[in-house]
Structures are given as structure tokens and as C-alpha cells.
Amino acid sequence: VKPANRKIACAVMATSVLLPFTVLIVWSFSTRWFYPQLWPAQWGVRAWQYIFGTAGTQIMAGLIQSLVVALSTAVVSLAIGVPAGRALGLYEFRGKDFISVMLMLPVIVPPLCVAMGLHLWFIKLGLAETFIGVVLVHLTFCLPYSIFVMWGVFSNYNPDYESQARSLGANPWKIIMRVMLPLTLPGIMVAGLFSFLLSWSQYLSTLIIGGGRITTLPILLFALMGSGDRPVAAAVSIVFVAPAFLALLFSARYLGGRSIAGVR
Amino acid sequence: MNNERTASDSLKTDARRPLQDTNARTRPAPGFTTIAKMISPALVVVVLLFGGGLGLGLIQSLGHLPAAGLKSLSFKHFFNVVGDPDFVRSLMLTLYVALSSTAVAAAVSMVMAIFLLSLSEKSRLIHFIFQIPLTVPHLVIAVAMVFMLAPTGLLSRVIVKLGLIDSSAAFPLLINDRWGIGIILTYVWKEIPFITLMILSVLRRSGVELLEVGRTLKADRWQRFRYITLPVISPSLGAACLIVFAYTFGAFEVPFLLGQTYPMMLPVWAYKNYSDVDLLARPEGIATGLIIAGIIVVAIVFSQLLTQAARRRGVVL
Numbered sequence: 001v002k003p004a005n006r007k008i009a010c011a012v013m014a015t016s017v018l019l020p021f022t023v024l025i026v027w028s029f030s031t032r033w034f035y036p037q038l039w040p041a042q043w044g045v046r047a048w049q050y051i052f053g054t055a056g057t058q059i060m061a062g063l064i065q066s067l068v069v070a071l072s073t074a075v076v077s078l079a080i081g082v083p084a085g086r087a088l089g090l091y092e093f094r095g096k097d098f099i100s101v102m103l104m105l106p107v108i109v110p111p112l113c114v115a116m117g118l119h120l121w122f123i124k125l126g127l128a129e130t131f132i133g134v135v136l137v138h139l140t141f142c143l144p145y146s147i148f149v150m151w152g153v154f155s156n157y158n159p160d161y162e163s164q165a166r167s168l169g170a171n172p173w174k175i176i177m178r179v180m181l182p183l184t185l186p187g188i189m190v191a192g193l194f195s196f197l198l199s200w201s202q203y204l205s206t207l208i209i210g211g212g213r214i215t216t217l218p219i220l221l222f223a224l225m226g227s228g229d230r231p232v233a234a235a236v237s238i239v240f241v242a243p244a245f246l247a248l249l250f251s252a253r254y255l256g257g258r259s260i261a262g263v264r
Numbered sequence: 265m266n267n268e269r270t271a272s273d274s275l276k277t278d279a280r281r282p283l284q285d286t287n288a289r290t291r292p293a294p295g296f297t298t299i300a301k302m303i304s305p306a307l308v309v310v311v312l313l314f315g316g317g318l319g320l321g322l323i324q325s326l327g328h329l330p331a332a333g334l335k336s337l338s339f340k341h342f343f344n345v346v347g348d349p350d351f352v353r354s355l356m357l358t359l360y361v362a363l364s365s366t367a368v369a370a371a372v373s374m375v376m377a378i379f380l381l382s383l384s385e386k387s388r389l390i391h392f393i394f395q396i397p398l399t400v401p402h403l404v405i406a407v408a409m410v411f412m413l414a415p416t417g418l419l420s421r422v423i424v425k426l427g428l429i430d431s432s433a434a435f436p437l438l439i440n441d442r443w444g445i446g447i448i449l450t451y452v453w454k455e456i457p458f459i460t461l462m463i464l465s466v467l468r469r470s471g472v473e474l475l476e477v478g479r480t481l482k483a484d485r486w487q488r489f490r491y492i493t494l495p496v497i498s499p500s501l502g503a504a505c506l507i508v509f510a511y512t513f514g515a516f517e518v519p520f521l522l523g524q525t526y527p528m529m530l531p532v533w534a535y536k537n538y539s540d541v542d543l544l545a546r547p548e549g550i551a552t553g554l555i556i557a558g559i560i561v562v563a564i565v566f567s568q569l570l571t572q573a574a575r576r577r578g579v580v581l
Contacts (some may be wrong), residue, residue: 006382006383009379010387010390013376013393013394014390014393016453017393017394017396017397018393018396020405020408020409020412020453021408023408023411023412024404024407024408024411035416035421035432036416036420036421036424036425037421038418038421038422038425079305080305080306081306083301083302083303083305083306084302084303084305084306084307086302087299087302087303088303090291091291091293091294091299092291092293093293093296093299099303099307102307102310102311103306103307103310105310105314106310106314107507107510108506108507108510108560108564109314109318109510109514109557109560109561110510110511110514110515110516110531110553110556110557110560112514112516112534112535112553112556113317113321113514113550113553113554113556113557114313114314114317114321116321116534116535116538116549116550117316117317117319117320117321117322117553118313118316118317118320118321120324121316121320137317139309140309140310140313140314143306143309143310144310147306197399197401201401201402201403203403203516203517204516204517208538218403218517221403221407222403222521225410225521230411234407234411237403237404237407237408240401240403240404241400241401241404244399244400244401245396245399247399248392248395248396248398248399252388252395
């Protein structure tokens with residue numbers, strides 16, 4: 001590729017990636033923008049005042065609800081996914097192919113089907129419209145991703161360090177904290193990020209199991225899109241996308257960037 | 265040409281062998297109980313919540329809904345869904361949207377991967393920008409698409425300024441439209457980096473030696489792509505495409521926001537029936553959901569069989 005063409009290609013790519021965000025930012029700061037003007041006639045922070053002032057309590061509650069749900073899902077998904085990934089990455093055992101296919105199956109089946117099936121059962125168990133119920137349904141889809149990432153991490157992991165620590169008198173807890181965790185930390189971060197982001201962007205499963213009681217940000221965003229207030233919907237979208245951006249910056253800074261490939 | 269094929273074939277099997285398991289094979293396994301302890305929590309979650317969800321869904325869609333006085337089991341609801349003329353329309357629309365999003369994203373991704381490979385690894389900014397769509401929720405991009413493509417959106421304003429049309433009424437429908445343009449664009453924007461990075465990691469690992477051999481043997485650009493690059497990337501390209509197809513076929517948010525009211529895409533239709541005030545429509549919603557899952561699984565198995573059969577017949581894939 002010629003250098004000039006290469007520059008043009010890079011510019012086209014960067015524009016198509018960044019344009020949607022630019023549009024959202026401009027719209028969130030517009031107060032009067034009539035058709036067919038290309039640029040807002042009047043700028044202002046009305047939308048931002050609305051989401052942090054007038055509707056502040058509701059939006060903040062949604063933000064916190066989303067954060068708590070996604071963090072809890074990520075923590076539980078790691079607690080279950082790390083041991084499973086270790087078993088798959090380090091050892092060969094009977095039925096491994098079958099078990100691994102089963103553990104990966106939720107990746108291809110849409111959350112919609114499972115959430116609809118679980119709903120009635122969760123009502124009977126008293127889990128519908130509860131925080132735990134929503135975390136459990138998110139977990140179904142996040143867990144395979146953590147297992148998959150940790151599987152890869154542990155297949156490049158050398159457990160001989162653990163036996164050395166053991167021969168030096170370390171107890172199992174110390175081995176986990178001082179040997180295994182430091183060695184696998186970047187992978188654990190990626191697995192946690194996958195789960196966090198996946199749970200963060202769930203809409204329908206939260207709506208079905210949460211039944212409108214657990215109002216995460218995507219649920220508020222859908223309600224706002226229905227109301228037709230574009231600047232406010234744009235501002236909430238920007239708040240909604242912020243953790244994703246932070247996660248990407250974090251991965252580029254601390255995890256060497258490319259490790260986030262494969263997140264969906 | 266023959267040498268080239270065997271060389272690329274060996275590389276291909278290399279790429280397809282689960283790199284994951286080289287560590288596991290060289291290591292003595294601990295006892296059954298140790299492994300069971302490590303893996304059973306995950307199995308419990310998947311069997312109970314995922315399997316349970318599908319199983320209970322199946323029971324409900326077979327008509328067992330004691331709360332509404334339905335106690336016998338039958339395939340009535342499945343027949344009702346499949347027999348509905350709207351079902352076929354929804355199915356066709358869903359297949360069209362999922363297949364074209366996957367195909368367009370895959371085609372652009374191949375070009376992007378080869379292009380990114382030609383950039384030095386030092387151009388970190390461009391790699392960073394390229395990764396942004398990976399972490400962005402589908403919903404945010406769908407909202408941005410409304411702002412850009414709606415009749416009063418940015419694109420329409422630009423076209424009016426250019427004097428090509430004089431009002432928003434003359435602007436073609438790109439959102440909530442017949443052809444699902446907004447939905448497809450959202451998916452394409454979101455999935456290109458996913459597919460590209462899957463291909464790129466294989467290309468980086470494979471090196472340039474094979475391409476140089478191809479050049480020495482006077483293979484032209486197209487031949488080098490068709491008989492060297494494509495066989496190298498096809499396993500991971502295929503896997504990425506299957507994941508994208510499965511997602512776009514069964515996702516709800518984007519078609520709900522950007523789709524037309526009739527015919528709906530299957531996931532939207534399933535949820536509409538499920539959330540109907542008439543409790544009797546609920547089993548049909550769940551049945552539709554299970555049909556969606558079934559079609560995805562059948563499509564994946566079928567495409568695997570098809571590629572295997574093609575490879576056995578000597579087609580270079």
C-alpha cells in the first residue's frame with residue numbers, strides 16, 4: 001500500500017469509528033437544533049443538567065444499580081471461572097471434550113430464550129424482580145467467557161512454581177495469594193472485564209427477570225428513547241459508554257492492548 | 265502449486281488444533297475428586313441455570329402452564345408459531361439481516377486485517393481506535409444510528425445542504441425500514457473489529473514465509489490470497505462468523521430499536537408474544553425463542569458438516 005493511500009485508509013477508519021460518538025456528544029450539548037441545520041443553533045448543558053440534576057436521583061440510581069450488578073456478576077463469574085479454567089488448562093481428564101462444549105454452549109444461545117424459561121421458576125423461588133435473580137441470569141452468559149479466558153491463561157501457566165512454594169512450606173492459601181494470583185493477574189483482569197462489560201450491556205434479560213424493579217442504565221435508556229428527548233438520550237448514552245472506554249484505556253495501558261481482542 | 269497447498273494445509277491444521285491443550289497433555293492429571301471440585305461449580309451454574317432455563321422453557325412451550333389452567337402437553341404452540349404466516353416473514357427477515365451483517369462484516373474484516381498487518385505494530389493509536397467498537401454496548405451504537413440515519417438525522421441534513429433533496433420527507437427510510445439498513449449497519453460497525461482481530465492474530469503468527477514462497481513460484485496477488493492467506497485464516501474466520509451469526513440472529517435490542525413494526529425480526533416477535541397481556545400467547549413466545557435457539561444450533565452444525573465435506577472433496581478452504 002502506498003503511504004498516501006495508507007493515510008487515507010487510516011483516516012476513513014478513524015472517522016467511521018469516532019463519528020457516532022461525535023454525533024452523540026454534539027447532540028447532548030445542543031438545546032436548539034432544528035432540521036435541516038447542520039450544526040446546533042444554540043448550545044447548552046440542559047441535557048446534562050437534567051440527567052444529573054432534575055432526574056439526577058433516578059439516573060444515579062440506575063448508574064449505581066448497573067455498576068453493582070455488573071461488578072457482582074464479574075466477581076462471581078471469576079470465583080467460579082478461575083478454578084474451572086485451571087482444570088481445563090492444566091489437566092487432561094475423561095469427558096473433557098463434552099464438558100468443555102457444555103460450558104461454552106451459552107455463548108451461542110441467545111439470552112432471550114433462557115431468560116424467558118427461567119422467569120416462571122424464578123417467580124416461584126422468589127428470585128424474580130430481585131438483584132440476585134438478575135445477577136444469576138447474567139452469570140449464565142458471562143461465565144463461559146471467564147472460563148474461556150482462564151482456560152487460555154492456565155494453558156500457558158507453569159504450576160511448578162506452586163510445588164516450589166509448597167516445598168518451602170507455604171500453605172494452600174499462601175500459594176494462591178503469593179504465587180498463582182500474581183502470575184495470572186493480567187488474565188484474571190481480562191476475564192473480569194469481559195464479564196463486567198457483558199453484564200453492563202444486558203437489556204432484555206434484566207427486563208424479564210428484573211421486571212422493571214431492577215432499573216439498570218440500558219432500561220432507563222430505552223425508556224428515554226421512547227420519550228423522544230434526543231439530547232437527554234444522547235447524554236445517557238455517553239454515560240452508558242463511559243465504562244467501556246475506561247476499560248479499553250485500562251487494557252491498553254496495563255494489559256498491552258491486544259489482550260482485549262475477543263470481547264463482545 | 266502443489267507444494268504450496270501442502271505447506272498451507274499443515275499450517276491450517278496447526279491453527280485449528282486447540283493450542284490451549286498442549287500444556288494439559290504433558291501433565292499428569294490429579295485425582296477425579298480434585299478436578300470435580302474445580303469444575304463442578306461451573307457445571308452446576310450451566311446445567312441448572314442455562315439447561316434449566318431451556319428445559320423449563322420447553323415445558324412451558326409444550327403447554328404446561330398450571331397458572332393459566334393449561335396442564336396437558338402438546339406441540340400445539342410450536343405448530344401455531346410455525347403455521348403463522350408472520351413466522352415465515354419474520355424468519356426470512358431475520359435470516360437476511362443476520363446473513364448479510366455477517367457477510368459484509370467478514371468481507372470488510374479480511375481487507376482490514378490485511379491492511380492492519382501492513383501497518384507497523386508501532387502505530388498504536390490506529391490500533392487503539394480500531395478496538396473501540398469492541399467494548400461499546402450495541403445499544404449505544406443503535407442510538408447513534410438513529411441520530412445519524414433517521415429522516416431528520418445528520419445524513420439527511422447533509423444531503424439537504426448539498427441540495428440533493430429539499431425536505432426530510434424525500435429522505436429514504438434507513439431506520440425502521442424494510443431492508444433493515446440501520447440494523448445491519450449497527451452490527452457491521454460493531455462486529456468488524458471482532459472478526460478482524462480474530463483473523464489478525466492468526467496472520468501475525470503465520471509469518472510471511474509462505475507468501476514469499478508463493479511470490480517465488482510466480483503466484484499473482486489473487487492466487488496468493490486464495491491459496492495461501494485464505495486457507496490460513498479460514499478456521500478462525502469461520503469461527504468468528506459463526507459467533508457473529510449466532511449473535512445477530514438472536515439479539516433483541518438493536519432490531520427492537522431500529523426495526524420496523526411489521527414484519528418484526530424473530531427475537532422481537534418472540535418477546536412481543538411473551539410479554540402479551542394474554543397469558544395464552546406466552547407459551548408461543550417461549551416456543552419462538554426455542555425455535556431461534558434451535559435454528560442457530562442447526563446452522564452451526566450444518567456449516568461445520570458442509571466445510572468438512574468440502575475439504576474432503578479437496579476444496580481448498
